[in-house]
Amino acid sequence: RYFHFCKLPGRVMGIRLLRFTSMVIIVLLLVAGALTALLPNIKDDKMPNLRREPKTQSQSALDSFTLIMQTYNRTDLLLKLLNHYQAIPHLHKIIVVWNNIGEKTPEEMWNSLGPHPVPVVFKVQTVNRMRNRLQNFPELETKAVLMMDDDTLVSAHDLAFAFSVWQQFPGHIVGFVPRKHIFTPSGVYSYGSFELQSPGFGNGDHYSMVLIGAAFFHSGYLEDFQRQPESVYALIDETQNCDDIAMNFLVAKHTGKPSGVFVKPVDIRNLEKDTNSGYSGMWHRAEHLLQRSYCVNKLVNIYDGMPLKYSNIMISQFGFPNYANHKNKM
């Protein structure tokens, strides 16, 4: 016999109908969900995904980087560079390390000339130290750091490409300025230059450091730097130099591989000459290179060994800027 709806009391009928309707709705939702799951995935790799769509300000920690720029006595250059760097793709925030002790930052002027594409934080320092830029800033939210000297202008194309390279080599210092060390039979190291080719190197050259004044590296290394021996801080403070060499030692020791990956820049410029302050960089000091050799040897003592490793890999961007830069006559 079949079920007669009509014969049931109204209240029971209502509840049963409610239950029945709820079940139907649930079943329909499940079916819809299943259908959605069965839809073909729009795979990213069907489209060239070289250029991601511009993201909003809530950039994911992995997809963007923080620019850290230390500045001393070259505020005119700083402001010129900020206008350029503030618009670089994938930039999350800028941290300006203000080494002009006792001097007001240009924050007010900066704000009056807003809005700006990204937030800029002026970190006022109490002592003018080279290693101020290697603090683990609480404002740092991204995995990647771009560190730039306050007189160096790198093109947006170079930075976008180098950032994509860093994302493939996140444990390395990925940057535009390679340097090397040389081991001499006497057991003493020298900070090498490329003007003189090493004897026995008929097969090209190599580098063992990438300077952090124009490079991307993982923000975790700033954390690690806070745990360096006091002697490392003392060395950097004594010379007002070598913080970049120290970072390369740290990274090489950590990875057991060459610390850096060199990306050949297409357009990198030093704006030193353009400053009104008359101040030219530390590297003009007569003792600059000798200091760096001194630092290499001191760090080898502190590290009880030489962790730096050589690489001869040079990375360029395929098909840029010359469309056929990869062509060869076969």
Place this chain on the structure above:
Amino acid sequence: RYFHFCKLPGRVMGIRLLRFTSMVIIVLLLVAGALTALLPNIKDDKMPNLRREPKTQSQSALDSFTLIMQTYNRTDLLLKLLNHYQAIPHLHKIIVVWNNIGEKTPEEMWNSLGPHPVPVVFKVQTVNRMRNRLQNFPELETKAVLMMDDDTLVSAHDLAFAFSVWQQFPGHIVGFVPRKHIFTPSGVYSYGSFELQSPGFGNGDHYSMVLIGAAFFHSGYLEDFQRQPESVYALIDETQNCDDIAMNFLVAKHTGKPSGVFVKPVDIRNLEKDTNSGYSGMWHRAEHLLQRSYCVNKLVNIYDGMPLKYSNIMISQFGFPNYANHKNKM
């Protein structure tokens, strides 16, 4: 009271002396072993280890590679190339895939002109198939394979450098000839050329394949290739083409990354014109490129998706051949 040696019987005395002497020797050996362990390690990284000393014929499986060269109707080019490739550093063995069905190999002549730096094996084939070179040859002992077309001459410098790059990217096809695929809105793929820049690509170009006719790759991929669906073999046999595209699909699917790493060659030459046989390569056939587009689409069907990924990384050797190829005016 103390122990008097002299008062003991001779035999007991002898055994105890023997034990005592043995103990002394053991202790001395342990001390010597401990001292040896405490000696400072001679670290490799104190010396530039870019160039390893020439190894003996018992090269470690990781430090050397096997050249696999398939040949058809160009024995004069083959022999010319063998004279060049037999002397490449880090070469372990050469496997010649002999597609000249029914024809004697030049093995006798080769042996009569010995000795040779490495062993050469002539693998006689029964059918002239493009995919013969993708067998998992039992003679293959190294982790790395260098695959070369029988009309392609790459300099020793390029090969030594590319091998060192492969050792850093062992899961990739590291080679000298990049290609790309293009996705069209109709859903049909095309095998791309670089003569026409993709619209919207003002920022350089990219590649999604590295051809195996001039490349290093892991020998494990030859094993994997034996497990491809029959439809892949049928496609390659039908077109006598596309084995390299199929390998790029295999590698990309396996790694989830771009299949290849492009190393920009300094000196790569096609010797086609130099052959006396009058035979020019398959790529001169009118339908060659159209076939490759056809293969891309067929493989997407077989793989039920497009596994190829794009890369724009171009690797060159730092400081070679131009000593200052990394310099820029700052």
